[in-house]
Amino acid sequence: MRARRKIYLCFVAGVVLVYVCLLVVLYCSEAGDSDAVIRTFGDAFWYSLVTLTTVGYGDLVPVTPLGHIVGMIFLLLSAGIMVTMLGAVVSFAASEGLPFLMLGLQRHKNWYYFADCGVESRALAANISKEDPNALIIYGEKRSGQSEMPDYPCVCLSAPPAKIVEKKKNVGTACKVFLMRENDIGVNRRAGNLHELPVEVYARTTNGQDKLSGNIHFFHSYECCARQYWRSKPLCSHENTIVLIGFGSYGSSILERAILTNIISVDQHVTYHIFGDAREFLAVHYRLGEVFSLNREPGTGDCLIFHEEGWEENHSVLEQADRIIICEDDEQTGWGIFWTLNKFYRVFGRIDLRSSWRVPGISCFGTNEDIYTSQQIIRTELNKAAIMINEIFRKSVSYPTRTWEELDDLHRQSKIVAADHLLTKTRILLNDESITELTASVVRKAYDRYCKTREDEAAREMYRKLDHMRGRRFYTFYNWSYGPVRDDIARQHPMLQPYEELTPEQKGERDAAWELMRNISSELE
Numbered sequence: 242m243r244a245r246r247k248i249y250l251c252f253v254a255g256v257v258l259v260y261v262c263l264l265v266v267l268y269c270s271e272a273g274d275s276d277a278v279i280r281t282f283g284d285a286f287w288y289s290l291v292t293l294t295t296v297g298y299g300d301l302v303p304v305t306p307l308g309h310i311v312g313m314i315f316l317l318l319s320a321g322i323m324v325t326m327l328g329a330v331v332s333f334a335a336s337e338g339l340p341f342l343m344l345g346l347q348r349h350k351n352w353y354y355f356a357d358c359g360v361e362s363r364a365l366a367a368n369i370s371k372e373d374p375n376a377l378i379i380y381g382e383k384r385s386g387q388s389e390m391p392d393y394p395c396v397c398l399s400a401p402p403a404k405i406v407e408k409k410k411n412v413g414t415a416c417k418v419f420l421m422r423e424n425d426i427g428v429n430r431r432a433g434n435l436h437e438l439p440v441e442v443y444a445r446t447t448n449g450q451d452k453l454s455g456n457i458h459f460f461h462s463y464e465c466c467a468r469q470y471w472r473s474k475p476l477c478s479h480e481n482t483i484v485l486i487g488f489g490s491y492g493s494s495i496l497e498r499a500i501l502t503n504i505i506s507v508d509q510h511v512t513y514h515i516f517g518d519a520r521e522f523l524a525v526h527y528r529l530g531e532v533f534s535l536n537r538e539p540g541t542g543d544c545l546i547f548h549e550e551g552w553e554e555n556h557s558v559l560e561q562a563d564r565i566i567i568c569e570d571d572e573q574t575g576w577g578i579f580w581t582l583n584k585f586y587r588v589f590g591r592i593d594l595r596s597s598w599r600v601p602g603i604s605c606f607g608t609n610e611d612i613y614t615s616q617q618i619i620r621t622e623l624n625k626a627a628i629m630i631n632e633i634f635r636k637s638v639s640y641p642t643r644t645w646e647e648l649d650d651l652h653r654q655s656k657i658v659a660a661d662h663l664l665t666k667t668r669i670l671l672n673d674e675s676i677t678e679l680t681a682s683v684v685r686k687a688y689d690r691y692c693k694t695r696e697d698e699a700a701r702e703m704y705r706k707l708d709h710m711r712g713r714r715f716y717t718f719y720n721w722s723y724g725p726v727r728d729d730i731a732r733q734h735p736m737l738q739p740y741e742e743l744t745p746e747q748k749g750e751r752d753a754a755w756e757l758m759r760n761i762s763s764e765l766e
Contacts, residue, residue, distance in 0.1 A: 260289075263289070263311050263315070264282065264285045264286060265282075266307065266311055267279065267285045267288070267289070267303065267307075267308055267311040267312075268284075268285040270303070270305045270307035270308045270311070271284075271285070271303055271304065271305055271308045273305075274304055274305050276304050277303070277304050278300075278301050278302065279301055279302075279303060279308070284301055287301060288301040288302075288303070288312075288315075289315055292315040292316060293315055293318060340397065340398040341398065341400075341408065343396055344377075344379070344396060344408050345408065347394075348408075348409055348410060348412035348413060349413050350375050350376065350377040350413065351373055351375050351376050351413065351414050351417075352377050352379055352405070352409060352414075352416040352417070353366065353369055353376055353377070353378050353379065353416070353417050354379045354381060354402055354417065354418045354419065354440075355379065355380050355381060355419050355421065356382070356418070356419065356420045356421070356422075356425060356432070357380070357381065357382055357421060357422060357425075358380040358382055358383075358384050358397065359421060359422065360597070360609060361421040361422075361445070361462070361609065361613050362380070362419065363391070364609035364610060364613040365419065365421065365613035365615070365618060366378045366380075366391070366393070366395070367391065367393065367610075368610065368613065368614045368615060369615050370391075370393035372614075372615055373615075376393070376394070377394050377395070377396065378391070378393060378394065378395035378396070379395070379396050379398075379405055379416075380395060380396070380397045380398075381398070381399065381400060381401070381402070381405075382397070382399055383397050383398070383399060384397050402416075402418050402432075402438060402440070403434060406438050406439065406440055411439075415440050415441065416440050417440060417441050417442075417443070417619075418435065418438075418440050418441070418442045418443070419442075419443050419444075420432060420442070420443070420444040420445060421445050421613075422445060423445050423446065423447055424445070424446055424447055425444060425445065426442075426444040426446070432444070435456070435457060436455075436456060436457055438456070439456075440456060441456055441458065441619075442456055442457045442458065443458050443460060443618050443619060444457060444458070444460070445459075445460060445461075445462060446459040446460070446461065447461070447463075447490070455646075458620075460618050460620070461494065462612055462613075463491050463493075463494035464494050464498075465612050465613075466491055466494065466495070466595070466606070466607040467491070467494035467495045467497065467498040468498060468617075468623070468661065469606070469607070469611050469612060469617065470495060470498070470566075470593075470607065471495075471498050471499065471502060471503065472661070472677050473606070473611075474604075474606065475664075475665070475668065475674055475677070476499070476503045476505055476511070477674050478505060478674070479563065480511065480563040480564055481510055481511055481563060482511075482512050482514070482558075482561050482562045482563050482564075482590075483512070483513045483514070483562065483563065483564050483566065484513075484552070484558060484559065484562040484564070484565045484566065485513065485514070485515045485516065485517070485566050485568060486516045486517070486552050486565065486567045486568070486578055487516070487517055487567060487570065487574075487575065487595075488515055488516065488517025488518060488519050488568075489517065489568075489569065489570035490570055491568040491569070491570055491595055492515070492517055492566075492568040492569075492570075493519075493522050496513065496515060496522075497718070498661075499513065500529075500533075500718055501658045501662075501711075501714060501715055501718060502658060502662050502665060502711075504665065504707060504710045504711045505665060505668070505669060506669075506707075507703055507706045507707055507710065509543065510541070510542065510543065510544075511544070512538065512543070512544040512546060513544065513545050513546065514546050514548060514555070514558050515545065515546065515547045515548065516548045516551065516555075523547065526718055526720065527720065528717050528718075528720050528721075528722065529545065529717065529718070531717050531722075532713055532714055532717045533545045552578075553581075556586065556587075559582070559586055559587075559588055560586075560587050560588065560589060562588070562589075562590045563590045563591070564590050564591050564592075565588065565591070565592045565593070566593050566595075567579055567592065567593065567594045567595060568595045568607075569595070572595070572596060572597060575594060575595055575596070576594070576596070579592065579594045579603075591604060592604060593605075594606070595607040597609050624657060625765075626660035626663055626679055626761060627645075627653070627656040627657045627659070628645045628656075629760070629761055629764045629765075630656050630659055630660055630757060630761070631644070631645050631648065632645075633757060633760045633761075633764075651719060654715075655715060658711070658715050659711075659754065659757075660679075662708075662711050662754075663679060663684075663757065663758065663761065664676065664677070664678075664679055666687065666707075666708075666754075666755065666758070667679065667683060667684060667758075669707075670688075670690040670691055670694075671683070671686060671687050671690060679761070679765065680765065681762050681763075681765035681766040684758050684761050684762040685758075685762040687758055688758035688759050688762055691704070691755050691758065695752075695755075701752075702748075704751070704752075704755055705740070705748050705749075705751035705752065706740045706751075708751040708754040708755065709736070709740045709743070709748075709751050710740075711754075712736060712751075713736065713737055716732075716734050716736075716737055717737065719732070720732060721734050721737060722734075722737060723735070723737040724737075735747070736750075
């Protein structure tokens with residue numbers, strides 16, 4: 242790069258030197274002739290400009306033979322200069338010069354950089370532009386000629402994040418960087434130095450890691466889909482039989498969130514029928530049998546039945562299902578199952594279909610518009626309650642504790658699950674299964690209801706047992722077992738035993754999860 246710049250400067254210096262020499266020759270040849278009108282060096286310079294720009298006023302003309310030669314040289318150069326200038330303008334407009342100029346003029350805006358302009362990136366960019374009127378979307382690659390131009394401000398140029406950050410010059414808010422292809426941060430050469438840049442990076446991944454370094458955050462499209470599904474379509478009290486068809490990445494995430502948050506009654510008997518290859522899932526979560534009945538109908542509690550045979554053979558299960566969730570990783574396969582169910586089977590329950598686009602009259606979930614939002618990806622709002630829970634806990638103890646950013650994945654997940662179940666607690670207290678968001682007024686109303694009912698011993702025991710079920714499910718899902726004292730290394734916890742075997746002090750500890758509502762409502766206000 243430095244050698245090329247040196248050659249360019251030498252070339253420019255040479256052109257300027259030749260131009261000055263021609264002006265000197267023209268001036269000297271004309272100044273000695275009594276009939277000449279070019280009498281000064283300024284006249285020679287003016288004549289050269291008029292000639293080279295093809296304006297040709299005719300007010301100054303050379304009269305000497307040498308002057309005519311210089312004039313001819315200027316005339317010949319004028320055509321080349323005009324072609325070069327025209328080419329430079331076209332090249333500037335067609336290349337990255339114009340986009341970079343536009344970036345420089347919009348440094349005050351909030352920049353969102355996308356390493357690609359795929360379907361997921363476009364969906365998130367469209368949602369961001371709706372939420373942030375001061376947003377400028379920057380795509381790190383050129384859009385294809387077949388894709389429609391968006392109706393929001395955007396710039397398309399082939400540039401790495403470091404170059405964009407440099408162009409921002411720390412004006413306004415820091416640029417946010419998104420890598421929307423799966424595991425892109427491991428293969429995209431532009432992601433090599435992202436941890437060194439003063440930006441927040443959000444990268445799509447298929448593993449369970451939530452954080453790589455201080456500024457790099459991972460997100461699961463599968464986990465985002467599962468959380469969005471159970472928040473918008475919660476388990477209802479009348480539902481006892483749930484069928485999952487498809488047990489790939491989406492199916493296992495949906496079942497995981499159901500295991501961790503679908504605790505709505507101490508007397509619930511929900512049976513989940515899972516169709517798909519679950520060998521790896523069961524091998525990883527090998528303690529599930531301690532809190533669920535596996536592959537057999539339960540006498541009490543919930544049940545997980547993993548079917549090795551195809552869903553097509555289980556007519557009675559499909560007919561008895563209160564809800565069928567089609568969550569195949571391959572959308573076309575899912576759509577095929579949906580049409581087959583509707584055409585050939587008697588289905589009395591609702592059918593929810595995972596689809597990246599909405600279709601009128603069909604209960605779809607996991608659409609790009611729902612999954613790829615700033616709330617799901619950046620998760621500041623989605624995890625607000627979880628962050629509050631951690632801060633409330635830190636203030637309530639005397640010993641040092643970790644901030645949200647310092648938490649490891651397990652402890653962060655425990656706070657997220659507790660926050661998600663706060664939404665379930667709110668529905669239970671207010672007897673309203675349509676609530677999908679935690680707001681200050683709703684949480685305050687739910688807490689008031691809790692205060693009125695907790696004096697009743699049976700209600701207080703129910704509240705405690707419900708949260709104990711949630712906590713026990715969480716730690717068992719992560720393969721913890723009972724131990725007389727908590728040991729994070731050995732994954733042992735004294736609360737991992739049936740509720741009836743807890744001491745009165747241990748039972749009383751479950752009140753804290755409900756009392757959180759008072760603090761959460763105040764924080765939300």
